[in-house]
Amino acid sequence: MSAQVVRETDFANLRLVNRGKVRDIYEVGDNLLIVATDRVSAFDVVMNDPVPDKGKVLTKLSVFWFKRLASIVDNHLISADPDEYPESCTPYKEQLADRSMLVHKARPLPVECVVRGYVSGSGWLEYRELGSISGISLVEGLEESSQLPEPIFTPATKAAQGTHDENISFEDVSNIVGEDTAKEIKRISLVLYQNGRDLASRNGIIIADTKFEFGFVDDHLMLIDEVLTPDSSRFWPMDGYKPGGAQKSFDKQFLRDYLNSIDWPKEPPPPKLRPEVIQITRDKYLEVLERLTGKGL
Template sequence: MESSALLTTDLGALPLLARGKVRDIYAVSPDPASDLLFIASDRLSAFDHVLGSGIPDKGRILTQLSLFWFDFVKDVVPNHLITADVSEFPASLQPFKAQLEGRTMLVKRAQMFPVECVVRGYLSGSGWKDYQATQAICGIPLPAGLRESDKLPEPIFTPAAKINTGGHDENISFATVIETIGAEHANALRELSLAIYAKASAHAATRGVILADTKFEFGLIDGQITLADEVLTPDSSRYWPASQYAPGGPTPSFDKQYVRDYLESIHWNKQAPAPSLPPEVVTNTREKYLQAFHLISGRDTL
């Protein structure tokens, strides 16, 4: 039996710092240096709008996958996680346990870099559009004659500028990253991003899954580069079932492309208000997220 979708959170007097398309971020106390609470709701966005329907358990799936990957790559880079065990949260949070269970991380506050660290191993999405126009992605030249969904000669770092106005992030060159955060940090973020992608994509391959591309966010905690936010979820990554991989066109994925395709089919004008989804689309989307979780983590239950 599916649970109902959690579309919004309410933690009483606790300071709400941000309500994103999916995550609500609270400060644990009014202290500006306090730890943060990341809560993944069941909201679903498409075409830059939060839809009228949520996907039951989506927030739990995203959180549990992030926890799996934070642990898996901890030898590559430290992360901001303190604990995801609600019983270890401060006493002030215990009355809200029902909202928090399974979908919440208590994390250290980081000074975030204003860069989305994108790694692509395959040609898809905005990278495919860039390649068609320029035979390059973010200024990185690629061989001629590549097809949509082709594997790239090697994974590439294709950063984007963080734009918090609701629009799409904007692809930028590595030179722009250097101008923004300095050469030392820019090189470190590129090396770390490629190292995480290499380890994660190798694991995914053993589970019958292709990690086509993904994006990471990093910050500084006590001067050390730290992996933050979510990591390697179907919301931040393009996962393909290896059994259905066929370059030369779009590849089926474990993300919300299924929802985008439905919205295109009903000719929504992509303006507010965003529509709700029929029950079968909600159910099928939930199954795609669950399948990604089960395959990647090897766990049967959330």
């Protein structure tokens, strides 16, 4: 296993179709090669300093969940083993190891399927003010980080780069993707969350909320992107969980808290990250991987 840090890839033989905040995406035949780099973003700004091995953690976790959740919904994963990729990928095998997936190319639905099991983040702000989250009325008396009586579906738009996601109603989702598809992605998202939450809770992790993406391959609905990772979810240690305030977390919250503490205006250019901030962030990602899958890198 190489300890190589990958901040950006440049695979000259392959056509780059997109560089997201975290992933470099290439076209390989009819499929896509998704490479999770070690880039880290916070407040929608990509930091200059990478977090070593982060892309491997995200990939290993997503592959773990894709396999585990496959009976609930089909997903885009074809293979995560570079030995099985087409020959055009061979020159890049070392960089691809453990951090890439060959996937079916989908037409992504332009909605983020957020499921919340706990009151946190923008959900807490809305609840405190209006007693609802994304327009869904909730029981009185919930505190910050309280568990909801049952998980709720709180979709958002998929914002273009440089802008922030915006919460939308279920009706908005129906208008965007059609009513049947809207019902289906809501139903599946709730089942996926419940399943993930059950497994995580047996390993001492609370999945407070998460985001799924779906797409169509021909007429076939599939789960795409990444699944139940620290980048797409809020993970809290069960040990020490206490409603009534913010929780310690295994995700990017540590980095966000640091960025809040240094008075950075949350727009480019990103600040230089201190080595210990990178180290602690890396440790948190690795701990989630180990706890959830029972295996390290």
